[in-house]
Amino acid sequence: MDASFEQPMKTSVVPVAAPRKRFESLRGHKFSRNLVWLLMSLPAILWILVFKYMTLFGVWIAFTDFKVRRGVFGSDFVGLDNFRFLFATDTALRATANTIFLNVLFITGGLVASLLIAWLMYEIYSSKLTRFYQTMLLLPRFISWVVVGYFVYALLATDNGLINNILRNVGLQPISWYATPQAWPGILLLTSLWSGMGIGSLIYLSGMLAIDLQLFEAARIDGANKWQQFSHITLPIILPLVVINLLLSLAFILNADFGLFFQVTRNQPLLYSTTDVLDTYIYRSLIVTQNVSMAAAAQFYQSIVGFVLVLLFNWIVRRIERADEPLALF
């Protein structure tokens, strides 16, 4: 391309010879600038290449009879056999059902709790107190799952846990919680709410704080009560935020928080019927029973469903978003 094309600002005031020289140096700069940027990107790009892209080739393991000493591409190709075995076992189907059921439970519970807390916080908003409350509500998210497992044990231990003590004191039979699978969806829901509601409510609160106060003023003059104000003003305005959060979590409906399910249940086999999810199943296949091919098949199935759902939901979000308020991920 002609050099002058890149610099349309040049005027005739400038001597003829001078701009040529300047172009060249600018072009040189442009090249060196891009080179510097490329060099700056390289270390992280290299990391991504190794840890994110080389592992993509690893999905091949799902289609092989994987033998460690023969490597990923040296192992025998077995087509869809691993998947056939996988879906023939009750464990994988149970893990899938548990993952979906518990995720729906967590997503609904989390949504209701976060919206409610955000609304309450909005009603009493004052910068200092709100910050204090936010700190308290956020804290649980930064406690490691190991420690969460510790205090859930302190609450639920059969012999000397707090809850069984209370039950005994009011004259009820203590319950051996770690052998009572039907109680665990509820326990895990509470734990997940405890850990996640701070962030959820904070996201919705910041959405609410952006709403124009005049809207509420007008509604109040028209005689709308608090609930009407919430359902007719607040909710519709933050709905896009709610929808995108909902779709994002639904896209990852086959992914479970490994820490929650591994540490809080203390990986107790007696509880597997309600608490074994795909992530814990994959862990066991990989490390405990060391059936790498089976783990890879479950993993591939989880990843591919997530990928398809993300694409699908992103497409839906693109349909419903308004031009002035882009929400889609890409």
Place this chain on the structure above:
Amino acid sequence: MATYSQKLREQKRLDTDRLMNLLSRFSIHIVIILLSLGCLFPLLLIVSASFTDEIALTRFGYNLIPTQFSTDAYAAIFRTPGVIIRAYLVTIFTTVVGTILALALMSPLAYALSRPDFILRKPLSLFVFFTMLFSGGIVPYYILMTQYLRVQDTVLALILPYLVVVYYVLILRTYFAALPSELIDAARVDGAGEFRIFISIALPLAKPALATIALFTALNYWNDWTTALYFVRDPQLYPLQYMLYIIQSNAQAMQLQGSVGNITVGEVPTQTARMAMAVLATGPAALMFLVFQRYLVRGVTLGAFR
């Protein structure tokens, strides 16, 4: 006169409104305070248990206030502090080195991707952000780490996994892109090189975002136990959280064997000592959280949580 009584009635209505308003505000505060206490309560339970006498804990159970106050658990830990100090050192080392390296890797990439006249911006962005949509998951990653990189049982295994979090790159890129371009142009006119501009102009301006990402990364490293679960078998390399997990599961195994009538497996700390270790392991993270919490709240608005 009618207007006067009307006014009076109106005034009365406003008063009751105000009272109701005050009452409802008051009850909302109560609800939120209860929730906040609910968030704190489980942690207090552990702290209380760690300061309880071992026999009292077994007999009277866990309680919010120690049934019989005792510092024996801490004394026992500090009598043979070798294990916990070792774990502390591992965790501190991985947290500090990991966080520094992570920022050194992520921020230049984010900056480059934020430059509108970077020719490779589009293809590189696609390359980077595609990984958020599809991931090979833990199985290929496990094979990569153990069969190809062969980093199991090295400190590298603990540091490598969180060096680049693509989501954080996205946040940093957004922040860099919003920086005023005049400053950067001015520096360019002054003859500053691109790398220099990044170091002495872009980075200082992006401090809030960098602090947020640093905090998130540090907490990721501090609370990490899964990496050790997969890649560390050498007790010398146990990070704090994994050590907590190991002593808990040893105690569980001992209980199981005990009930079958078998003999104990190795040295297992008492219940209170385990709780005390949990307190010691959580303390620094909780402190980090409290000191830098404003960066966390900012992290939420920046979208640092998925």
